Amino acid sequence: MKEILVLVEHRRGEIRDVTFEMLSKGRELAGEMGAELTSALLGYDVGSFAEELSKWADRVLVVEDEKLKDFNAEAYQRVLATLLSKRQPALTLIAHSSFGTDLAPSLAAELGFPLATDCIDLRVEDGELIAVRQMYGGKVNAEVSFRQAPQRMVTVRQGAFPIEEGQRAGQIVAFPSPLTEEIDIKRFIEYVEAAPGEVDITQADIIVAVGRGIKEKENLSLIEELAEALGGVVACSRPIVDAGWLPSDRQVGQSGKTVKPKLYMAIGISGAFQHIIGMKGSDTIVAINKDPNAPIFHVADYGIVGDLFDVVPELIKRLKA
Amino acid sequence: MEIVVCVKRVPETAEAEVVIAEDGRSIEERDLVFDINEADNYALEEALLLKEKFGGSVTAVTVGPEKADDVLRMCLAKGADKAIRLTDERFKGSDAYVTALLLYRAIRDLDFDLILTGCMASDDGYTQVGVTLAELLDIPHAVYVKKLEIEGQVAKVHCELEGGLEEVMEVKLPALFTIQTGINEPRYASLLGIRKAMRKEIEVLNLDDLGLGEEEVGESGSKIELRRLFIPPVEKEAEILEGKPEEVSARLVEILKSEGVI
Amino acid sequence: MQIRGELISKCNLLECIQCGKCTGGCPVSLKSALNIRRLIYEVLIRESLDIRGRNELWDCTTCSTCSIRCPKGVEPAEVIVGMRSALVEGGRIQPTIRDVLESTFKYGNPWGGLRSKRAEWAQGLNIKNIAAGDKAEVLYFVGCTPAYDPRVQEVAKALVRAFEKAGVDFGILGEEESCCGNEIRRMGEEGLFEFLMEENSKNFERYGVKRIVTTSPHCYNTFKNEYQGGSWEVQHYTQFIADLIELGKLSFSREVKRIVTYHDPCFLGKQNGVYEEPRRILTSIPGVELVEMSRIKERSLCCEGGGGRMWVEGTNPQERLAELRVREAVSTGAEVIATACPFCLLTLEDAVKTAGYEGKIQVMDIMELLAEAL
Numbered sequence: 001m002k003e004i005l006v007l008v009e010h011r012r013g014e015i016r017d018v019t020f021e022m023l024s025k026g027r028e029l030a031g032e033m034g035a036e037l038t039s040a041l042l043g044y045d046v047g048s049f050a051e052e053l054s055k056w057a058d059r060v061l062v063v064e065d066e067k068l069k070d071f072n073a074e075a076y077q078r079v080l081a082t083l084l085s086k087r088q089p090a091l092t093l094i095a096h097s098s099f100g101t102d103l104a105p106s107l108a109a110e111l112g113f114p115l116a117t118d119c120i121d122l123r124v125e126d127g128e129l130i131a132v133r134q135m136y137g138g139k140v141n142a143e144v145s146f147r148q149a150p151q152r153m154v155t156v157r158q159g160a161f162p163i164e165e166g167q168r169a170g171q172i173v174a175f176p177s178p179l180t181e182e183i184d185i186k187r188f189i190e191y192v193e194a195a196p197g198e199v200d201i202t203q204a205d206i207i208v209a210v211g212r213g214i215k216e217k218e219n220l221s222l223i224e225e226l227a228e229a230l231g232g233v234v235a236c237s238r239p240i241v242d243a244g245w246l247p248s249d250r251q252v253g254q255s256g257k258t259v260k261p262k263l264y265m266a267i268g269i270s271g272a273f274q275h276i277i278g279m280k281g282s283d284t285i286v287a288i289n290k291d292p293n294a295p296i297f298h299v300a301d302y303g304i305v306g307d308l309f310d311v312v313p314e315l316i317k318r319l320k321a
Numbered sequence: 322m323e324i325v326v327c328v329k330r331v332p333e334t335a336e337a338e339v340v341i342a343e344d345g346r347s348i349e350e351r352d353l354v355f356d357i358n359e360a361d362n363y364a365l366e367e368a369l370l371l372k373e374k375f376g377g378s379v380t381a382v383t384v385g386p387e388k389a390d391d392v393l394r395m396c397l398a399k400g401a402d403k404a405i406r407l408t409d410e411r412f413k414g415s416d417a418y419v420t421a422l423l424l425y426r427a428i429r430d431l432d433f434d435l436i437l438t439g440c441m442a443s444d445d446g447y448t449q450v451g452v453t454l455a456e457l458l459d460i461p462h463a464v465y466v467k468k469l470e471i472e473g474q475v476a477k478v479h480c481e482l483e484g485g486l487e488e489v490m491e492v493k494l495p496a497l498f499t500i501q502t503g504i505n506e507p508r509y510a511s512l513l514g515i516r517k518a519m520r521k522e523i524e525v526l527n528l529d530d531l532g533l534g535e536e537e538v539g540e541s542g543s544k545i546e547l548r549r550l551f552i553p554p555v556e557k558e559a560e561i562l563e564g565k566p567e568e569v570s571a572r573l574v575e576i577l578k579s580e581g582v583i
Numbered sequence: 584m585q586i587r588g589e590l591i592s593k594c595n596l597l598e599c600i601q602c603g604k605c606t607g608g609c610p611v612s613l614k615s616a617l618n619i620r621r622l623i624y625e626v627l628i629r630e631s632l633d634i635r636g637r638n639e640l641w642d643c644t645t646c647s648t649c650s651i652r653c654p655k656g657v658e659p660a661e662v663i664v665g666m667r668s669a670l671v672e673g674g675r676i677q678p679t680i681r682d683v684l685e686s687t688f689k690y691g692n693p694w695g696g697l698r699s700k701r702a703e704w705a706q707g708l709n710i711k712n713i714a715a716g717d718k719a720e721v722l723y724f725v726g727c728t729p730a731y732d733p734r735v736q737e738v739a740k741a742l743v744r745a746f747e748k749a750g751v752d753f754g755i756l757g758e759e760e761s762c763c764g765n766e767i768r769r770m771g772e773e774g775l776f777e778f779l780m781e782e783n784s785k786n787f788e789r790y791g792v793k794r795i796v797t798t799s800p801h802c803y804n805t806f807k808n809e810y811q812g813g814s815w816e817v818q819h820y821t822q823f824i825a826d827l828i829e830l831g832k833l834s835f836s837r838e839v840k841r842i843v844t845y846h847d848p849c850f851l852g853k854q855n856g857v858y859e860e861p862r863r864i865l866t867s868i869p870g871v872e873l874v875e876m877s878r879i880k881e882r883s884l885c886c887e888g889g890g891g892r893m894w895v896e897g898t899n900p901q902e903r904l905a906e907l908r909v910r911e912a913v914s915t916g917a918e919v920i921a922t923a924c925p926f927c928l929l930t931l932e933d934a935v936k937t938a939g940y941e942g943k944i945q946v947m948d949i950m951e952l953l954a955e956a957l
Contacts, residue, residue, distance in 0.1 A: 187492075193487075218900070302576060304562050508674030
């Protein structure tokens with residue numbers, strides 16, 4: 001029986017959403033491919049996870065080992081190389097997350113499986129698996145195939161697939177850990193939280209976010225004025241934090257915070273998906289950008305194509321009136 | 322400290338219009354400006370900072386056409402000691418694994434303590450080549466590195482996770498790290514500096530130099546096949562407010578008030 | 584510092600008698616640690632000079648008041664440029680400067696604007712494109728800021744209206760126009776400046792350009808004084824337009840009843856001696872009443888827009904000379920500060936807002952006033 005295998009991603013006592021997204025899509029693909037859906041759970045003392053996962057997968061393979069207590073791509077690779085060699089799944093899904101990026105390419109290379117990364121769609125066409133991924137910052141989609149390879153691997157973009165209710169009653173099966181010694185070439189030391197700032201943007205009702213379009217640090221005062229006039233807080237996209245103009249706790253996006261305010265104003269932000277993923281759940285999104293083709297306009301409710309240095313001052317005037 | 326930095330020449334597409342070429346599997350390059358991949362620039366800077374601290378040398382390696390010499394000369398101008406370009410018509414169509422294989426062949430005989438590369442290329446976005454290369458070289462790796470400290474033969478890295486969280490790992494050298502943007506502030510390479518760097522030699526290697534067969538590279542050697550490129554379908558279109566700044570801002574405030582947002 | 588020897592000979596530093604007329608006239612010395620007299624002293628006395636971390640070097644606006652005042656023919660402004668050059672060659676410059684230099688090399692302008700959009704301001708205006716094969720007597724060299732900045736695009740459009748009204752046979756280079764390099768050179772990137780000079784000169788040759796009119800005094804300055812080997816003639820638009828008015832080619836049909844004071848841009852005024860033409864234009868516009876500030880002509884107070892200052896905060900952003908200037912203008916009773924430079928226009932307009940005079944005084948380019956009268 002063909003197998004589709006989903007690697008469970010969990011961290012600090014929680015299964016991350018992307019796991020359920022992959023299991024949902026995996027269920028759909030299993031139907032299309034006439035396959036069974038298996039989830040692979042690696043960790044230490046993760047029995048409760050297995051229970052939860054059995055609602056989604058036909059089988060939950062659990063690899064319990066103290067050496068798997070904290071995620072370590074080296075350890076995961078050693079376990080999965082053995083597990084995947086044994087089971088030869090037709091398709092393996094791993095999250096395109098930091099963990100997944102650390103693991104999948106080397107695992108795939110070791111096993112000789114073709115790997116397509118950051119997939120936003122997967123489908124079966126004439127018996128072939130087709131994956132869709134993005135290029136050029138999301139401006140172009142690419143359709144790729146795996147040249148009829150019997151075993152394939154993909155990393156899946158976080159948030160790409162919806163989560164469907166898990167209604168199975170899968171088997172929980174223990175898989176013996178092949179790890180023998182401590183892994184000393186790469187060791188997990190600790191997690192570090194971003195230093196808490198004065199403002200928690202995830203709690204704000206109104207957010208005014210700024211991107212590269214602001215051009216200079218001193219122009220931030222204009223954005224601060226707008227935020228004040230709206231009664232909201234200032235946030236930003238990654239480049240602003242990279243440049244050191246705002247602290248990292250203001251960053252919205254995949255590697256920053258996810259926010260769902262009543263109003264999200266995206267000023268001078270092009271809308272690369274890493275940013276969008278952090279704010280697309282906002283109630284009302286307004287975008288101001290000079291570029292009419294900026295991807296942000298595909299996620300915004302209202303848009304103004306114009307120079308923010310002309311529009312924002314006018315907005316402030318009207319709000320203060 | 323001997324450091325190898327893998328860099329890539331990419332088109333700048335953040336602001337520019339991207340047009341799919343007639344063959345449907347590439348983009349029109351004519352009007353685009355090319356430069357070093359942003360994350361690779363940060364990786365290069367990190368390597369140069371380590372060289373300033375520990376001494377040693379930095380070698381820049383790229384897989385690309387002759388035009389990629391622009392990027393290599395910039396690396397040399399900034400302080401890299403050597404540059405290697407892997408060029409061959411037959412490399413065309415190589416997937417991420419094959420690209421890593423090419424780099425592996427060029428790098429495996431070099432003496433290195435550390436390999437740095439950008440976490441992701443802004444053109445294909447694979448986020449794959451660095452880690453694959455590490456596997457081929459049989460060295461440990463870490464990704465999305467935001468902070469890198471080296472003491473003796475051990476590196477302590479801060480890797481960026483999601484949601485503002487970071488993890489700290491200790492990795493034994495030799496190792497490969499993929500570098501995240503924002504880790505440092507890249508220096509500038511002046512035109513004069515780049516011209517002077519023209520005196521430094523760039524070693525060019527082709528398929529035969531790497532000891533590989535035609536069937537191992539390019540499209541024939543790739544396990545992932547690119548079928549076609551297409552413009553993403555637009556799921557949602559924002560309602561664009563038209564008019565002068567005074568008009569659109571008034572309209573927007575009206576809309577937001579009527580929807581009870583403000 | 585390796586460049587010490589070069590600086591001493593290039594800038595005639597041995598002539599320096601440390602009289603202090605340079606620092607005494609330096610506008611930014613009012614608010615910055617920059618002391619050009621002392622810097623020259625240090626260069627002469629010290630075997631090596633560590634200029635890293637001397638952020639005040641970037642406060643200089645290259646207004647050149649120091650070089651103009653020097654009684655001994657020393658070039659203090661060039662000392663600053665030389666030091667900046669050393670920093671640029673070493674690669675250790677502020678990120679904003681780095682980004683501007685990289686943008687100018689890649690895109691031909693410091694603003695990060697796409698080359699394909701350089702002539703977007705001219706859409707629908709039916710302007711001849713000399714680079715596309717059209718022939719014209721005069722090349723209107725637009726400049727990066729008028730091409731890309733929406734506020735300054737209004738000045739370019741006003742100039743075009745005046746040219747058309749006067750029947751001038753002019754054209755632009757469109758997307759093939761590149762940055763003149765004036766600011767680039769003053770930020771210390773000599774190599775990039777030479778590259779730009781070559782590109783522009785080649786274009787002027789290739790398209791048979793004989794006469795150039797610029798929007799910006801910065802472009803005018805470098806074309807006139809620093810570009811080598813050209814067989815073309817260059818004028819700032821104030822000179823060209825003043826001539827047109829004198830020849831009766833421009834007539835006014837409307838009154839512009841405003842009280843106007845004129846701010847002499849450093850690169851037009853004190854560096855190139857163009858003081859009268861802008862004033863002649865203003866006084867010829869019906870309705871305009873010209874009132875003068877006290878610091879005018881050679882003594883005009885630098886707005887802090889030149890020398891790369893458009894992209895550098897400066898070590899003392901709290902005290903802006905442009906705000907001082909705005910207050911001076913307000914005290915004359917003027918309703919409008921007129922100027923003839925894109926950087927002065929932007930800096931003074933910004934200062935009107937930050938100094939709290941919005942609605943009380945307006946900043947306009949001379950051409951905008953003239954266009955209102957056409």
